[in-house]
C-alpha cells in the first residue's frame with residue numbers, strides 16, 4: 001500500500017477536502033492528513049487540536065485515513081510519517097501556479113514527489129476562508145462542510161458578541 005500525506009491548513013476541513021481524501025484513498029490506500037501549523041505563532045479560527053479533532057470527526061470511520069498536526073515543513077511531516085508522495089487537491093486552474101511552485105521547491109529539498117488531484121467539479125468553489133467568512137456573518141454553510149464542522153462553526157459564532 002502506498003502512503004501519502006495531504007498537507008494543508010484545514011481551518012476547517014470542508015467537503016472539497018473530503019473529496020480529495022477519498023480520491024487519495026482509492027488511488028493510494030493509506031492517507032495521512034497533515035494539519036500544518038506554526039505552533040510558536042498560532043493563527044486562524046480553530047486551534048490546531050480543534051482542526052485535527054474536527055477533521056477526524058468529519059471523516060468518520062475511514063480506516064485508512066489518519067489526521068495529525070505538524071509544525072515545520074510539509075516535507076518534514078512527509079518524512080516523519082514515511083509518506084511516499086505528497087497529494088494536493090486542485091480546485092481551479094489558478095491553484096496550479098502556486099501548487100506547482102510548492103511541488104518543485106519541496107522536491108528540491110527532499111526529492112519527494114507531489115501528485116495533484118482535481119477536486120470534484122461541483123465542489124471546486126469551496127474554500128475554508130469563504131466558509132469562515134460566511135459563517136461569521138450568520139449564513140448557512142451546512143452544504144459546504146460535514147456536520148461536526150457546521151456545529152463547531154455555529155458554536156463559535158453563536159450570539160451577538162462573537
Ligand code: PNS
Pocket residue numbers: 007008009010036072073074075102105
Ligand atoms: O490549506 P492551505 O493553506 O492551502 O495549505 C498550505 C500548506 C499548509 C500546505 C503550505 O503552506 C505548507 O506546506 N506549509 C508548510 C510550510 C512549508 O512546507 N513551506 C515550504 C514551502 S511550500
